[in-house]
Amino acid sequence: MPLSRRSLLAGSLGGVTAAALTACGSEVTDPVAGQSAAVPTEPTTITWWCHRLTDRRNGELAPLLIAAFERRHPQIRVRLLKAPSDTDTNRATLTTQIASGSPSPDVFLGDVVWPGQFAYNSLALPLDPYVPQGHWKKYPKPLIDACSAEGGVYALPFFIDESFLYYRKDLLAKHGLRVPRSWEELAHTAAKVRRAGDVGHGFVWQGSVYEGMTVNFTEFLADAGGSVVGPDGSTVTVGGSAGTQALSFMRELVASKVSPSAVTTYIEQDTLDAFISGRSLFLRNWAYAWGASNAEGTKTAGRVGVVPRPGFEGREGSGRSGLGGWSVFVNPHTRELGGALAFARFLSEEGQQVLLRESSYIPALTSALNSRTARQLGSPVLDNARTLELVARPSGTQYYPKVSKALYTGANSAVGGSASVRESLSAMESEVRAALKGAVL
Numbered sequence: 061m062p063l064s065r066r067s068l069l070a071g072s073l074g075g076v077t078a079a080a081l082t083a084c085g086s087e088v089t090d091p092v093a094g095q096s097a098a099v100p101t102e103p104t105t106i107t108w109w110c111h112r113l114t115d116r117r118n119g120e121l122a123p124l125l126i127a128a129f130e131r132r133h134p135q136i137r138v139r140l141l142k143a144p145s146d147t148d149t150n151r152a153t154l155t156t157q158i159a160s161g162s163p164s165p166d167v168f169l170g171d172v173v174w175p176g177q178f179a180y181n182s183l184a185l186p187l188d189p190y191v192p193q194g195h196w197k198k199y200p201k202p203l204i205d206a207c208s209a210e211g212g213v214y215a216l217p218f219f220i221d222e223s224f225l226y227y228r229k230d231l232l233a234k235h236g237l238r239v240p241r242s243w244e245e246l247a248h249t250a251a252k253v254r255r256a257g258d259v260g261h262g263f264v265w266q267g268s269v270y271e272g273m274t275v276n277f278t279e280f281l282a283d284a285g286g287s288v289v290g291p292d293g294s295t296v297t298v299g300g301s302a303g304t305q306a307l308s309f310m311r312e313l314v315a316s317k318v319s320p321s322a323v324t325t326y327i328e329q330d331t332l333d334a335f336i337s338g339r340s341l342f343l344r345n346w347a348y349a350w351g352a353s354n355a356e357g358t359k360t361a362g363r364v365g366v367v368p369r370p371g372f373e374g375r376e377g378s379g380r381s382g383l384g385g386w387s388v389f390v391n392p393h394t395r396e397l398g399g400a401l402a403f404a405r406f407l408s409e410e411g412q413q414v415l416l417r418e419s420s421y422i423p424a425l426t427s428a429l430n431s432r433t434a435r436q437l438g439s440p441v442l443d444n445a446r447t448l449e450l451v452a453r454p455s456g457t458q459y460y461p462k463v464s465k466a467l468y469t470g471a472n473s474a475v476g477g478s479a480s481v482r483e484s485l486s487a488m489e490s491e492v493r494a495a496l497k498g499a500v501l
């Protein structure tokens with residue numbers, strides 16, 4: 061039986077602790093490829109697979125990060141490979157490429173829900189041997205948990221995605237309405253402002269057949285007091301009464317026209333476009349939308365308010381957010397290990413200042429999020445980022461893509477009206493159960 065790179069690594073590192081390896085500092089070598097993990101001193105070029113990241117002006121953030129890195133390490137050039145923005149298409153393209161043994165991209169930005177699948181299939185390098193002891197404590201624990209799989213940590217955190225409710229301050233003021241404190245109030249408020257003809261849509265969110273729908277559904281599910289699986293990670297709980305409340309509410313948003321029926325095709329960019337062009341009163345989106353909706357040239361600049369997501373009336377708590385975010389992975393077939401590691405570490409350490417200065421992404425490095433620079437920015441998303449209750453998706457399993465597919469397909473059918481809430485939930489429940497056992501769906 062051919063040994064996977066993962067088992068080779070696990071074998072050859074057996075008994076050698078990360079501390080022992082990192083104690084050697086620049087002498088650390090990849091035990092499989094025999095490559096040096098030290099920062100290269102000769103001219104080197106690496107490739108970075110990264111989807112479009114926006115800066116505060118709605119421009120491209122990646123070139124700014126690359127420029128900062130190249131100033132720090134002038135001998136290393138980074139070539140940007142543009143990845144698809146939709147996380148599923150991004151992952152599908154990348155997994156095919158890496159599984160075929162391609163050494164490019166050397167470094168890739170990956171979703172927080174990827175490590176289970178990537179670790180199991182040897183599509184990413186375990187990174188513990190290359191960081192100093194105690195390194196992972198510099199990041200929020202839920203993020204490191206999400207980056208961990210198969211007994212190792214497979215990605216260096218880059219930014220956390222937390223979701224918020226964005227609203228048009230000017231329109232609420234015009235109608236003498238307050239910022240809604242519950243989902244039910246949001247539906248009433250949105251209907252009122254829509255009826256007055258001030259906006260075409262009341263509330264836009266991400267309901268297409270893709271990962272983003274899984275996030276939106278799991279957030280509403282948590283608001284209703286439920287979860288996809290129980291604390292043991294294997295008992296499927298999605299079909300309970302919380303599932304019914306969450307999905308019925310989502311369906312009703314469309315049925316009552318508070319949300320356009322097009323939400324069943326919307327991904328993040330569609331909802332942002334609808335909001336910043338003045339077509340919607342409310343928007344559910346990640347932190348970057350704060351910068352994007354206040355950028356010059358948008359209809360919303362200066363007119364946007366943002367608050368943590370509300371909850372359901374009669375249920376405890378509000379301010380829940382899906383735990384999202386993107387981390388830096390290294391291709392296990394890279395031929396530029398030293399350069400790849402230098403860049404990956406830069407993004408998750410020094411590069412965090414560039415994130416803070418140039419974008420609205422929430423830095424993963426706790427000291428950056430708590431820094432004086434962060435506080436001085438006076439950004440409501442950064443200020444609230446420390447307080448939200450994060451809801452993780454059940455992504456620890458290598459079968460997570462199938463689990464998620466069962467969730468987003470079921471939720472999309474119920475919201476679009478092609479299946480009833482009850483039918484969708486029962487399909488989700490049985491498909492998630494089968495997916496967790498590795499069944500082909």
Ligand code: GLC
Nearest residue numbers: 171172221271272384385386
């Ligand atoms: C954002 C989040 C990611 C999530 C995706 C869903 O990119 O960071 O975790 O899977 O949205 O669309």
